[in-house]
Amino acid sequence: xxxxxxxxxxxxxxxxxxxxxxxxxxxxxxxxxxxxxxxxxxxxxxxxxxxxxxxxxxxxxxxxxxxxxxxxxxxxxxxxxxxxxxxxxxxxxxxxxxxxxxxxxxxxxxxxxxxxxxxxxxxxxxxxxxxxxxxxxxxxxxxxxxxxxxxxxxxxxxxxxxxxxxxxxxxxxxxxxxxxxxxxxxxxxxxxxxxxxxxxxxxxxxxxxxxxxxxxxxxxxxxxxxxxxxxxxxxxxxxxxxxxxxxxxxxxxxxxxxxxx
Ligand code: MF3
Ligand code: CO
Numbered sequence: 275x276x277x278x279x280x281x282x283x284x285x286x287x288x289x290x291x292x293x294x295x296x297x298x299x300x301x302x303x304x305x306x307x308x309x310x311x312x313x314x315x316x317x318x319x320x321x322x323x324x325x326x327x328x329x330x331x332x333x334x335x336x337x338x339x340x341x342x343x344x345x346x347x348x349x350x351x352x353x354x355x356x357x358x359x360x361x362x363x364x365x366x367x368x369x370x371x372x373x374x375x376x377x378x379x380x381x382x383x384x385x386x387x388x389x390x391x392x393x394x395x396x397x398x399x400x401x402x403x404x405x406x407x408x409x410x411x412x413x414x415x416x417x418x419x420x421x422x423x424x425x426x427x428x429x430x431x432x433x434x435x436x437x438x439x440x441x442x443x444x445x446x447x448x449x450x451x452x453x454x455x456x457x458x459x460x461x462x463x464x465x466x467x468x469x470x471x472x473x474x475x476x477x478x479x480x481x482x483x484x485x486x487x488x489x490x491x492x493x494x495x496x497x498x499x500x501x502x503x504x505x506x507x508x509x510x511x512x513x514x515x516x517x518x519x520x521x522x523x524x525x526x527x528x529x530x531x532x533x534x535x
Pocket of ligand 2: 381442443474476507
């Protein structure tokens with residue numbers, strides 16, 4: 275069942291997602307060599323609570339923290355830890371969710387730790403661009419596969435691979451609603467896109483092969499070949515006049531300045 279949201283509900287989704295954007299900005303201020311991923315988690319949790327919201331990830335399916343921190347070969351769902359210390363040249367995907375006024379916000383961004391290699395930077399840039407290419411296809415009357423295919427084609431034509439085991443999702447009162455939003459697929463296939471649909475599009479793109487491994491901690495997903503992976507996520511609403519991005523990278527890009535990807 276795909277729940278279509280009213281304008282009022284989309285307004286509340288917007289508020290929850292804007293707070294995620296501001297939380298990612300707060301976290302981004304502290305991303306530097308020598309910082310632990312658990313420190314970043316604490317900063318995010320405090321910021322979310324100070325703003326009258328609750329971390330959406332904490333306790334979700336038993337997840338132990340407020341953000342996911344996935345470094346280098348980690349794709350998604352990396353668990354923050356005091357022993358995971360960022361070092362110069364790493365890239366770190368930070369995924370964050372909030373619950374505000376009964377609605378969930380969910381967004382992710384991959385950051386550089388100091389200077390990353392040109393190869394990794396290119397992976398990050400392409401992954402981020404593919405997110406916006408996907409969003410451009412989130413049009414009323416089109417099909418979900420149009421979004422999926424656009425992301426896949428954009429990344430594969432640039433020599434990268436698309437993770438299959440993890441997908442984006444519908445979102446609303448809960449973090450994961452129907453439909454699933456794969457980053458691969460066929461044009462003209464899948465559910466019809468309708469005004470009022472709220473979905474998270476979240477390309478997870480690998481430098482090497484698409485194959486993944488699941489770590490023994492029960493959460494962390496990494497590349498099998500241990501090459502780098504990047505992850506960006508926006509929550510969007512499909513509206514009569516086109517897609518509306520409910521989350522925002524504006525706040526973190528203000529912090530990053532000319533260091534933004
Ligand atoms: N953005 C991720 C997702 O859409 C975050 C979920 S992490 C979890 O699945 F721990 F909360 F599950
Ligand atoms: Co998500």
